Amino acid sequence: MGFRIAVGTSDGVNINLKFGEAKTVTIYEVDDDYNYKLLETRNVNIENGENCNKEPEEKCSSSGCNSNRGGCGGAGAISEKVQLLSDCRCVIFTKVGFQAMKQFEKKAISVFDIDIEIDKALEKIIAYYKKVNGKR
Amino acid sequence: MAKLLDKQRYKCALGAMQSVQAIERALPVLHSGPGCAQKLSDTNGSSGYFSPNIFPCTSINEKDVVFGGVKKLHSTIDNALKVVDADLYVVLTGCIPEIVGDDTGEVVSEFADSDKPVIYAPTAGFKGNNYKGHEQVVDAIIDQYLKKSDEKEKGLVNIWADVPYQDLFWLGNIRELEKLVASLGLTPNTIFGYKRGIKNIDKITKAEFNLLVSPWVGLGSMKKMEKKFNIPFLHYKTLPIGATETSKFLREVGKFAGVDNEKIESVIKENEDYYYYLIERYADLFLENRVINKQFTVVADAQYALGITKFLVNDLGLIPAKQFVVDDTPSKYREDIKKEFENLNFNIKAEASFETDGYKIHEEIKNHDYHGYPLVLGGYYEKEVTESLKGNFINISWPVQDKVVLDSHYAGYSGGIRLIEDIYTVAVQRFN
Numbered sequence: 001m002g003f004r005i006a007v008g009t010s011d012g013v014n015i016n017l018k019f020g021e022a023k024t025v026t027i028y029e030v031d032d033d034y035n036y037k038l039l040e041t042r043n044v045n046i047e048n049g050e051n052c053n054k055e056p057e058e059k060c061s062s063s064g065c066n067s068n069r070g071g072c073g074g075a076g077a078i079s080e081k082v083q084l085l086s087d088c089r090c091v092i093f094t095k096v097g098f099q100a101m102k103q104f105e106k107k108a109i110s111v112f113d114i115d116i117e118i119d120k121a122l123e124k125i126i127a128y129y130k131k132v133n134g135k136r
Numbered sequence: 137m138a139k140l141l142d143k144q145r146y147k148c149a150l151g152a153m154q155s156v157q158a159i160e161r162a163l164p165v166l167h168s169g170p171g172c173a174q175k176l177s178d179t180n181g182s183s184g185y186f187s188p189n190i191f192p193c194t195s196i197n198e199k200d201v202v203f204g205g206v207k208k209l210h211s212t213i214d215n216a217l218k219v220v221d222a223d224l225y226v227v228l229t230g231c232i233p234e235i236v237g238d239d240t241g242e243v244v245s246e247f248a249d250s251d252k253p254v255i256y257a258p259t260a261g262f263k264g265n266n267y268k269g270h271e272q273v274v275d276a277i278i279d280q281y282l283k284k285s286d287e288k289e290k291g292l293v294n295i296w297a298d299v300p301y302q303d304l305f306w307l308g309n310i311r312e313l314e315k316l317v318a319s320l321g322l323t324p325n326t327i328f329g330y331k332r333g334i335k336n337i338d339k340i341t342k343a344e345f346n347l348l349v350s351p352w353v354g355l356g357s358m359k360k361m362e363k364k365f366n367i368p369f370l371h372y373k374t375l376p377i378g379a380t381e382t383s384k385f386l387r388e389v390g391k392f393a394g395v396d397n398e399k400i401e402s403v404i405k406e407n408e409d410y411y412y413y414l415i416e417r418y419a420d421l422f423l424e425n426r427v428i429n430k431q432f433t434v435v436a437d438a439q440y441a442l443g444i445t446k447f448l449v450n451d452l453g454l455i456p457a458k459q460f461v462v463d464d465t466p467s468k469y470r471e472d473i474k475k476e477f478e479n480l481n482f483n484i485k486a487e488a489s490f491e492t493d494g495y496k497i498h499e500e501i502k503n504h505d506y507h508g509y510p511l512v513l514g515g516y517y518e519k520e521v522t523e524s525l526k527g528n529f530i531n532i533s534w535p536v537q538d539k540v541v542l543d544s545h546y547a548g549y550s551g552g553i554r555l556i557e558d559i560y561t562v563a564v565q566r567f568n
Binding site: 110111112113114116121124125128 | 198199201202203
């Protein structure tokens, strides 16, 4: 059975977005033979209060993402964003905050925070899943 | 089909972090998943300057499995060197990085120029248990830290014994072995325990010979040192417990070191006189209580199974039932060890079984006719089965749960006396 991988990228070549700052996420689909192709670019921009839709990541880092004090770092906004990617087996961003990571883990979605080219990352991750699935 | 092992008595090779911990001011740096150290550490005397809770660890996760964990390892070592003040940093690898193929040796070699020595030992669980891991740590010190020395110190003897922490009596035992060797006029050198550490490691290559007191653990390291540093070794297979074996031990070590025979015999006489004085005073106790335990069984690693069997037969005159060696002894050593079990006084032979499965051991204990109440010396796992047979139980091997051991020991003349005290304390409690 195939699966989907969510990638945080602004240029379609490199993984260069943090989860918090990504307004769109690129989704790749992997078929039964472990070949991947670009599926879509999904809009994940969650409007959450007026003071938060601009540069949410910056705001996060200054006020502390784990504080659950609402705003952009609030658990509600995060879980909504995570929900939008709940059909994926794993997500790849340069950085994923602690709250978001927990939310993904709850849904059994693996999180990879790494800063390399998309193709290289997908190759390695797919090879890994191939082994995990016991298909060679 | 997967096999289940009931009541295992050892840990994975990464358990060798306890061997590193036993070296004063040596710090294990773990390249492993989070939780490995927590699971492997015993609470028996493992706190101190470094405790398992503060061992630097890469805590690798799924991401490192996919993309490799060498970067994380590099930063972990780098920061350990900055933050933790130790004399020796020993990187230990767990299963995950070795399966994934992280080149730990390569990363560690990048720290060759650091002020403090950084070495690494491959201790993935699939390579064996912590007895094997212990050897890997000693081998790592030999291969990566020690340099050949032309200078020899006269009378200097390196003493190697069984695995620290796995053997709860390790500290007391090795100190007692030191005392025995010193009584022959030799200078003992050990690396484990209080006030030993790196300065004693530095002396290893200056020794005249290595003395290994263990049925098999560490034999590989001894051969390695013989080859690499030209240090001969004496392999004394039995942990000397009580007068018979300890006197034999002193004679053999003395002969190997070229100690004057008169000197050896005078040391033995002095020790034996006191030993038998103590035994004599309690002769009636031993006689009266003999009837309650005609036969005994030891369930322990090779060193205790062999050492205690010899002691109980040769010194106390008890009859061995089946003995169980539970440390998963490599098959190449088994024949030799079996022969040792058959080499007892009064032409008595003990049958040794290399069995790691607790269920099978317990079934055999239950089905054996001990001609009365059994005496079982083993791990805590044997307590229940012994009680169900109304036998006498003493907890001497891992896991130890009903005993607190700080520096007491079973090795040597005094160790034999300790063991007699422990056995007969249990015996008299029965009646009083």
